[in-house]
Amino acid sequence: MASSTSSDVLPTGGRIFTSIPDVFFIPEFVFGGLVWILVASTRVSPDNPLGWVMFVSVFCFVVTTLWFFIFLCGANQSSIWPSLDVGYHFVAVVFYLSASVDLAYVTILRAALTNLPPADENLKMYRLDIAAVVMSYVATLLYFLHAIFSAIRWKRS
Secondary structure, three states, X not given: XXXXXXXXXXXXXXXXXXXXXXXXXXXXXHHHHHHHHXXXXXXXXXXXXXXXXXXHHHXXXXXXXXXXXXXXXXXXXXXXXXHHHHHHHHHHHHHHHHHHHHHHHHHHHHHHHHXXXXXXXHHHHHHHHXXXXXXXXXXXXXXXXXXXXXXXXXHHO
């Protein structure tokens, strides 16, 4: 008689590259890292909203890296891990959504500066901010999908 245990629910090793929602780890690294790089390459002004964006992108990048290695090494076989997976990705969605809205607001404010001298430098910062906003919303979507599929997996366990 087959029983449903947590080892049947959470993949380990190379199986994380082929299982939903764990296949989202790599795109989360890429887009989260791009947000971090793009915001860091602009002038951080105003400090408070962009500081929050940097905190969220670095925090999620580091914790997702740790999460990835925990799953890769197979240390996720306790019965608490499916709920921790859902909880972390839900927190990441809330953080990234708030950071994305802040970043979009700062980008809208920066749009007014693109016509002021030095226009080339302001236009470059504006374009970097636009790219960061797009990457931030894509990262939010990826974390959201990961949270939804993790919740479905948690419900099955």
